[in-house]
Amino acid sequence: MSKAASARSSPGPGAALPPAGAGRLVDSLTPLLHEWLPRQRWFAGKGRPITGFSAVAATELMPPAGSGPTPGLLHLLVRVEQRATPDLDAPPVPVPPTDDCYQLLLGVRSALPPELAAARIGVVDTGPLAGRVVYEALHDPRLADLLLERLRSPGALGPLRFDRSVEIPAGLVPRLLGAEQSNSSLVYGEEYILKILRRVFPGANPDLELPLALARQGSRRVPSPVAWFQAVDGGAGQEPLTLGVLQPFLKDSEDGWQLALRALADGDAFTGEARALGRATAEVHLALAAALPTVSLGPRQTANLADAMSARLDATAQAVPALMPYVTGLRTAFDALTRSGNGHGQGAHGSGEAAGGGPVTRAQRVHGDLHLGQTLRTPDGEWSLIDFEGEPARPLTERRRPQPAVRDVAGMLRSFDYAARSHEPWHPDWAERCRSAYCDGYGEATGSDPREDAALLRAYETDKAVYEVLYEARNRPDWLPVPMAAIHRLAGHQP
Numbered sequence: 001m002s003k004a005a006s007a008r009s010s011p012g013p014g015a016a017l018p019p020a021g022a023g024r025l026v027d028s029l030t031p032l033l034h035e036w037l038p039r040q041r042w043f044a045g046k047g048r049p050i051t052g053f054s055a056v057a058a059t060e061l062m063p064p065a066g067s068g069p070t071p072g073l074l075h076l077l078v079r080v081e082q083r084a085t086p087d088l089d090a091p092p093v094p095v096p097p098t099d100d101c102y103q104l105l106l107g108v109r110s111a112l113p114p115e116l117a118a119a120r121i122g123v124v125d126t127g128p129l130a131g132r133v134v135y136e137a138l139h140d141p142r143l144a145d146l147l148l149e150r151l152r153s154p155g156a157l158g159p160l161r162f163d164r165s166v167e168i169p170a171g172l173v174p175r176l177l178g179a180e181q182s183n184s185s186l187v188y189g190e191e192y193i194l195k196i197l198r199r200v201f202p203g204a205n206p207d208l209e210l211p212l213a214l215a216r217q218g219s220r221r222v223p224s225p226v227a228w229f230q231a232v233d234g235g236a237g238q239e240p241l242t243l244g245v246l247q248p249f250l251k252d253s254e255d256g257w258q259l260a261l262r263a264l265a266d267g268d269a270f271t272g273e274a275r276a277l278g279r280a281t282a283e284v285h286l287a288l289a290a291a292l293p294t295v296s297l298g299p300r301q302t303a304n305l306a307d308a309m310s311a312r313l314d315a316t317a318q319a320v321p322a323l324m325p326y327v328t329g330l331r332t333a334f335d336a337l338t339r340s341g342n343g344h345g346q347g348a349h350g351s352g353e354a355a356g357g358g359p360v361t362r363a364q365r366v367h368g369d370l371h372l373g374q375t376l377r378t379p380d381g382e383w384s385l386i387d388f389e390g391e392p393a394r395p396l397t398e399r400r401r402p403q404p405a406v407r408d409v410a411g412m413l414r415s416f417d418y419a420a421r422s423h424e425p426w427h428p429d430w431a432e433r434c435r436s437a438y439c440d441g442y443g444e445a446t447g448s449d450p451r452e453d454a455a456l457l458r459a460y461e462t463d464k465a466v467y468e469v470l471y472e473a474r475n476r477p478d479w480l481p482v483p484m485a486a487i488h489r490l491a492g493h494q495p
C-alpha cells in the first residue's frame, strides 16, 4: 500500500461521531437492525438469535439534513452479539457466542421516494434520527456517488481512511449488483467495481492483500485494486479493518459458473475452458508463491491439518444431522494424510521428506474459496480470478495462513461437480472430463499434476464438501442435495 496516495485531510463535509453519540445512534437503530440484518444474504450469523448491538464507530459521510430531500449518509461499524445456541433445527451444538463486526452504510431521509422503497429499513423511533427513514444507502445513486467521491480524493475522515493508487475519473454512474453475495458490490460506469465488505475483521483482508501482491508481481490474472478504504482507529493497538476495494470492472465478462451451465445446457464439453482455467489457477499460484512467503509443513503440521478437518467434520455433523451416517467414511480421507506412502507428498506442492521421516508439504498463500463463480472470462477469452477473501466463515488468521495449493484445485474440482449436479439430467461424465482437463492445464503450467498429491487432494475435496454442506444448510437449503451427493461418493458409499 506504500505506493498509494498518502492520507491527507479529505475535502467536503462529514465527521466521526464521538463514542457516546455513536452509541446513542446505534441504540436508536437497534429495533430496526434486529429485524433487517438477519434477512440480509451477507449476514453470516443466520440461525442464531442476536443478543445485542453496539457501536464500534459511526461516521457521517454526509450529515443528515434537518429537512428537505437531501439524503444523509451514515457509515456504521456495528458489533453484533449472538448467543451460543443450537444451530438450524439440530440438537444443541457448541456454537460459541460471537460478536462480529459488520459494516453498514445507511441512507437517511425525511421521506423515501418511491424508487427507493425496496431499500427501506424503517423509521427511527427515538434518538437523534427520530422520525427519519433509514435505508440501504447503496441503492441510492446519490449516496453511491458520494462514496466514489471519497475514494477519488484520498484522506482521513474520523476512523476511516481512503487510499488510491491511480486517478479515478469523476461522474461514473453507479449500479448495485444483485443480492446473491457474501458482500455487496457497486459497479461505476462499467469501469470500476467497488466491493463493500460486510463482516469485517482487524488485519489485512486477503481480498485487498492478495490482488495487491499479485499486481506487484505483474500478474494479469487478477484485476488490481485502484482504491480502498479502511477503519484505522479500532483502539488498543488494533490492526486496521479493510472495508472496501475498488478494482477495474471486467466489462462484458462472464463468470465460469454461467458458462459451465450454458455448456451443459448446449451439450458442450467445456474441457477446453477447464484446461485454460487450470492454467490460470496455476499462474496465480506461481505468482503468489513468488510474491509472499511459503513454508513447509512437516508431519506434525500435516497431522494438525487433518485434525482440523476432522473437527470441522464433527461440528458440521452436529449442525446438519444428515451428515452423521457418513462421518466414519469421510474421516478416512483425513486419517490418510497422517500416513506416509500413500501418494501424498510426491507432487509439486508436497515434496520431500522431513528430517525425522514422513512427508513434507509445501504451503503458500492461496485463493481459499475457489469455485467457478470466482472466475471471469473476458471477451478476448482470457480467464481472471476474483474474490480472494477466502471462505467467509473461517477466521481471518486461518484464511491468511500459507496452505497447500491443492486446496484451491480441490475447490474447483468440487465446482465442476456442482455444475453437473445442478443440471437435469445429471451428467457425471461431463464433470469427470472437466476435472481431468483442469488438472491437465494446471500441470502444464506448473510442471506437476495436482493428482499426484492424491491423498491431499482427496482430503481437501472432502473438507470442501463438508464446508458446502454447512454453507447450503445455512444459506440455500434447496441446494443441500448437491454437496450431499458428493459426500455419499467421498465417504465410499455405493452409488
Ligand SMILES: Nc1ncnc2c1ncn2[C@@H]1O[C@H](COP(=O)(O)OP(=O)(O)O)[C@@H](O)[C@H]1O
Pocket (backbone or CB within 6 Å): 177, 181, 182, 183, 184, 185, 193, 195, 223, 247, 248, 249, 250, 251, 253, 255, 373, 374, 376, 386, 387, 388, 389
Ligand atoms: N473485476 C470484476 N469485473 C467484473 N465483474 C466482477 C469483478 N469482480 C467481481 N465481479 C462480479 O461481482 C460478483 C461478486 O463479486 P465477489 O468478489 O465474488 O463478491 P462476494 O464476496 O460478495 O461474493 C462476482 O460474481 C462477479 O460477477
Ligand SMILES: O=P(O)(O)O[C@H]1O[C@H](CO)[C@@H](O[C@H]2O[C@H](CO)[C@@H](O)[C@H](O)[C@H]2O)[C@H](O)[C@H]1O
Pocket (backbone or CB within 6 Å): 181, 182, 183, 257, 369, 371, 372, 373, 387, 391, 392, 411, 414, 415, 416, 418, 419, 468, 471
Ligand atoms: O460468496 P462466495 O462466492 O464467496 O462463496 C460462497 O458462496 C458460493 C455460492 O454462491 C459457494 O459455492 C458453492 O456453490 C457454487 C455454485 O453456486 C459452486 O460453484 C461451488 O463449487 C460451491 O462451493 C461457496 O462455497 C461459498 O463460500
